[in-house]
Amino acid sequence: MTTRAGFIALIGEPNAGKSTLTNKMVGAKVSIVTHKVQTTRTRIRGVALEGAAQLVFVDTPGLFRPRRRLDRAMVAAAWGGAADADVIVLLIEAHRGLTDGVQTILDTLRERVSPKQTVALAINKIDRVKSEALLALTAKLNDAYPFAQTFLISAERGHGVDDLRRWLAGQLPESPWLYPEDQIADLPMRMIAAEMTREKLTLRLHEELPYQLTVESENWEERKDGSARIDQTIYVMRDGHKGIVLGHKGETIKAISTAARAEIAEFLGRPVHLFLQVKVRENWMEESERYSEMGLEFRDGNA
Numbered sequence: 001m002t003t004r005a006g007f008i009a010l011i012g013e014p015n016a017g018k019s020t021l022t023n024k025m026v027g028a029k030v031s032i033v034t035h036k037v038q039t040t041r042t043r044i045r046g047v048a049l050e051g052a053a054q055l056v057f058v059d060t061p062g063l064f065r066p067r068r069r070l071d072r073a074m075v076a077a078a079w080g081g082a083a084d085a086d087v088i089v090l091l092i093e094a095h096r097g098l099t100d101g102v103q104t105i106l107d108t109l110r111e112r113v114s115p116k117q118t119v120a121l122a123i124n125k126i127d128r129v130k131s132e133a134l135l136a137l138t139a140k141l142n143d144a145y146p147f148a149q150t151f152l153i154s155a156e157r158g159h160g161v162d163d164l165r166r167w168l169a170g171q172l173p174e175s176p177w178l179y180p181e182d183q184i185a186d187l188p189m190r191m192i193a194a195e196m197t198r199e200k201l202t203l204r205l206h207e208e209l210p211y212q213l214t215v216e217s218e219n220w221e222e223r224k225d226g227s228a229r230i231d232q233t234i235y236v237m238r239d240g241h242k243g244i245v246l247g248h249k250g251e252t253i254k255a256i257s258t259a260a261r262a263e264i265a266e267f268l269g270r271p272v273h274l275f276l277q278v279k280v281r282e283n284w285m286e287e288s289e290r291y292s293e294m295g296l297e298f299r300d301g302n303a
Contacts, residue, residue: 004173004174005177007057007058008085010091011089021124021153025164027048050165054172054177056178090121092141094152120151121142121150127154194215194216195215199260201256212236216232217232226271228272229273235279236278236280261273
């Protein structure tokens with residue numbers, strides 16, 4: 001039997017639904033999903049099987065105009081993921097349409113995409129607009145860029161996702177599978193566990209703070225009874241932030257720890273003992289070690 005395998009980069013503006021689509025394609029939660037934008041910092045790869053094809057999804061950070069060093073690293077990671085992929089899927093939100101941000105992505109695609117790469121369009125959240133508007137938007141976007149194929153989907157509800165996955169499988173090169181059959185992500189478990197805790201922090205805390213903190217799994221101990229002890233550190237930039245994360249009498253950190261522990265245990269399929277501590281590191285966004293831990297490149301200048 002001929003097998004196929006390759007990399008598929010999902011790109012788009014922040015909050016377009018890339019993480020939701022990755023998780024739906026893979027059938028498990030491998031990527032952080034929140035209502036806040038710019039929550040994906042690293043190129044999380046989810047691995048899905050479709051017939052004799054192995055699809056490796058590169059879930060990139062959202063593409064936006066970078067301001068800080070962390071922003072530049074995230075945007076560079078997104079375009080790096082696209083450059084390495086066999087197929088690129090541009091995901092846009094149906095109700096937002098051809099925004100300035102999407103136009104910038106299209107312009108950059110023209111400059112950066114290799115002739116060997118296939119670029120498809122996926123219009124997401126189609127349940128939010130009427131069919132006439134969808135047809136007009138599809139025509140407008142295909143006039144703006146020569147997409148190989150266009151898909152109308154709802155990543156959250158799963159509409160159109162199977163069609164997209166089948167089509168992607170047929171676009172990949174003939175190749176042995178790149179990962180073991182039972183592997184669904186290539187990130188180290190330490191990093192996936194840290195992302196799960198960061199998701200709980202992002203959901204629980206308000207506005208700016210989530211982008212000014214990071215989580216690292218400092219210690220991972222496999223116990224004889226089959227459980228795992230995980231020690232994680234939450235780095236924040238100010239003393240005031242530490243108080244917000246801890247909450248009144250430690251209630252906030254306790255709730256976050258409980259929620260994160262349950263999700264990590266479910267993902268691992270075994271009991272987990274999770275211990276969180278909060279440390280203030282004013283300049284963590286300027287420390288190369290923090291970027292390495294997130295799988296990002298520490299960089300200066302424009303991405």
